[in-house]
Structure formats: structure tokens, C-alpha cells
Amino acid sequence: MVEWTDFERATIQDIFSKMDYESVGHNALARCLVVYPWTQRYFGNFGNLYNAAAIMGNPKVAAHGAVVLHGLDRAVKNMDNIKATYAELSVLHSEKLHVDPDNFRLLADCLTIVVASRLGTGFTADVQAAFQKFLAVVGAALRKQYH
Amino acid sequence: MVEWSDAERSAIAAVWGKLNLDEVGPQALGRVLIVYPWTQRYFGTFGDLSNAAAILGNPKVANHGKVVLGALDKAVKNLDNIKGTYANLSQLHCEKLNVDPDNFRLLADCLTIVIATKFGAAFPPQVQATWQKLMAVVVAALTSRYF
Numbered sequence: 001m002v003e004w005t006d007f008e009r010a011t012i013q014d015i016f017s018k019m020d021y022e023s024v025g026h027n028a029l030a031r032c033l034v035v036y037p038w039t040q041r042y043f044g045n046f047g048n049l050y051n052a053a054a055i056m057g058n059p060k061v062a063a064h065g066a067v068v069l070h071g072l073d074r075a076v077k078n079m080d081n082i083k084a085t086y087a088e089l090s091v092l093h094s095e096k097l098h099v100d101p102d103n104f105r106l107l108a109d110c111l112t113i114v115v116a117s118r119l120g121t122g123f124t125a126d127v128q129a130a131f132q133k134f135l136a137v138v139g140a141a142l143r144k145q146y147h
Numbered sequence: 148m149v150e151w152s153d154a155e156r157s158a159i160a161a162v163w164g165k166l167n168l169d170e171v172g173p174q175a176l177g178r179v180l181i182v183y184p185w186t187q188r189y190f191g192t193f194g195d196l197s198n199a200a201a202i203l204g205n206p207k208v209a210n211h212g213k214v215v216l217g218a219l220d221k222a223v224k225n226l227d228n229i230k231g232t233y234a235n236l237s238q239l240h241c242e243k244l245n246v247d248p249d250n251f252r253l254l255a256d257c258l259t260i261v262i263a264t265k266f267g268a269a270f271p272p273q274v275q276a277t278w279q280k281l282m283a284v285v286v287a288a289l290t291s292r293y294f
Contacts, residue, residue: 027272034272035279052273109256113275116263123264125174125181126199128257132182 002137004079011130015115016076024114025069026062030055031110032103039103068107075138083141090145101143108135149284151226158277162262162270163223171261172216173209177202178257179250186250215254222285230288237292248290255282 032039034052043049046060055061071089078085093099112131116123123131151159179186181199190196193207202208218236225232240246259278263270270278 031272031275035276052271052276056272113260113263113270116260117267117270120264120267123260124199125178125203128178128260129182 001080002082007126008130008133009079011127012076012079012134015119015127015131016073019069019115021069021073022062022066024111024118025065025067027065027114028107028111029065029068030058030061031113032107033061035110036103036106039106042097042099042103072138075134075141079134082137083144086138086141087145090142093142094146101139101146104139104142108132108139111135148227149229154273155277155280156226158274159223159226159281162266162274162278163220165266166216166262168216168220169213171258171265172212172214173203174212174261175254175258176212176215177205177208178261179254180208182257183250183253186253189244189246189250216258219285222281222288226281229284230291233285233288234292237289240289241293248286248293251286251289252282255279255286258282 033043033049033055040049043061043064046058046064048054048058049061074085075082093101112128112135115131116128119127180190180196180202187196190208190211193205193211195201195205196208221232222229240248259275259282262278263275
């Protein structure tokens with residue numbers, strides 16, 4: 001089971017309590033589609049993803065980014081049982097959506113960059129370590145039901 | 148050979164021009180040592196690395212961060228021949244320093260995060276994509292003499 005220090009718990013709660021889910025989710029997913037263009041293959045019915053401006057302005061990208069971020073909320077509220085919390089989502093991503101689990105890390109990296117750019121100097125090294133640990137645990141939980 | 152568009156060249160020059168290397172180098176290296184603690188094994192002679200405050204206040208870490216960022220300048224000024232520019236450094240990291248090349252990516256990631264904290268909204272997806280491309284080319288060049 002994952003052990004969380006008091007600092008790590010407080011940091012994760014603090015970051016998410018102040019987060020604008022719609023804006024951050026939109027930004028993180030859009031970055032993923034721009035910086036790692038092969039990820040666009042999962043969104044064939046999203047319409048125009050032809051260039052960065054199109055991706056940033058695409059309403060389906062914005063909506064789906066918000067969906068993903070709100071999904072992260074469940075981990076934030078169940079930090080001591082992230083694996084079980086995401087068991088169904090893991091099965092969904094594997095069996096129905098056929099998402100290569102490497103992509104969880106790519107999205108996590110883009111989300112880290114968005115949060116870093118919003119928090120500025122408030123995104124200290126300790127905060128970065130806690131946030132990346134949280135996203136690593138989330139990624140592992142989403143990967144869990146794949147094999 | 149790596150192709151750089153005009154837009155990519157100016158984006159890189161713009162980012163690089165705004166960076167204070169003496170500030171950003173120490174911060175990026177400090178984060179690597181904090182967020183990925185196994186990297187401390189390469190710096191046995193650096194003294195106190197026992198916690199985040201010690202690492203961020205350590206003058207040898209700061210100095211070495213400046214050395215590394217200074218070396219990155221060579222890539223920025225030789226975009227069309229990064230591989231050739233880093234041939235000797237690659238050999239040094241492999242044969243003398245025995246650095247696992249996975250660590251180059253960790254430092255690149257921390258540098259990208261430091262830039263995101265400083266630039267905020269001025270680090271949009273297109274710029275992030277260009278910057279990460281530069282990081283990937285640098286990492287590949289530093290790895291090129293390993294085998």
C-alpha cells in the first residue's frame with residue numbers, strides 16, 4: 001500500500017482545492033495532443049485537430065479535458081485506496097478504449113507542466129515531488145487491470 | 148539530421164534569451180536530486196544532500212547546475228549539429244562519469260518544469276512542444292556515444 005506523509009497529503013489536497021478543473025484539464029489534454037501528436041489517434045471523432053490553434057480551440061478537447069480532471073478527483077478523495085478506486089476505469093481503458101498505458105505518463109507530464117506554470121514559484125521541488133508521486137500512483141492504478 | 152523550422156528556431160532563441168542560466172541551472176539540478184533521489188549517487192563528493200533544504204542550499208549543487216546549463220548553450224547555438232557538438236561530452240558521460248543515460252531525460256524534464264514555473268502563460272503548448280523537441284535531441288546526442 002502506498003504511504004503518504006502529512007506533507008504529501010496536504011500538498012495534493014491544496015493543489016486540487018485551488019484548481020480550475022475546466023481550464024487545467026483543457027490545457028493539459030491539449031498540450032498532450034500538441035506535444036505528442038500520435039495521441040490524436042484516440043480522438044478520431046473530435047473534429048479539427050490539425051494544428052495547435054485548432055486543438056486549443058476545439059470544444060470537444062476542452063470538454064474531455066475537464067472529464068479527465070474530474071476523474072482525478074476520485075483519487076484525490078481516496079488517496080489510501082487509489083488502486084481499487086480506479087479498478088473499473090483501468091478495465092475501461094484497457095478493454096474498451098484500448099489506450100496504450102504509456103499515454104498515462106504523457107498526460108501526467110503535461111498536467112505537471114500546466115500546474116507548474118500556474119503555481120510558479122509555489123511549485124517548489126518538494127511540491128513537485130509530491131505531485132509526481134501522486135500521478136505515478138494514479139498511472140500505476142490505471143495500468144493495473146491491463147494484464 | 149534534425150530539421151528545425153523558422154518558428155522553432157525563434158521559439159528556442161526566445162526562451163533561451165529570457166533564462167537566467169545561473170538561476171535556472173541550480174534549480175533544475177536541485178529538483179532532479181530531490182524528486183529522483185537515486186541521482187544523488189553521482190554526487191558523493193558534494194557534501195550535505197540529506198534533504199530538500201540542504202540540496203537547494205548546497206553551493207556545489209548550484210555550481211554544477213550552472214556548468215550544465217552553460218553546456219546547453221552550445222546546443223542552442225549549434226542547432227544544426229547538436230550531435231557533433233556533444234560527441235566529446237557524450238563520451239565523457241559514458242566512459243569517465245558512468246552516468247546512466249536515462250538521467251539525461253530526468254534533468255531535461257526538471258528543466259522544462261522550472262521553465263514552466265517561470266514563464267507561466269508564456270509557455271504555451273507550441274513552445275512546450277518545440278522546447279521538448281530540443282531536449283529530446285540533446286538527450287539523443289548525449290547518448291549517441293554510449294554504444
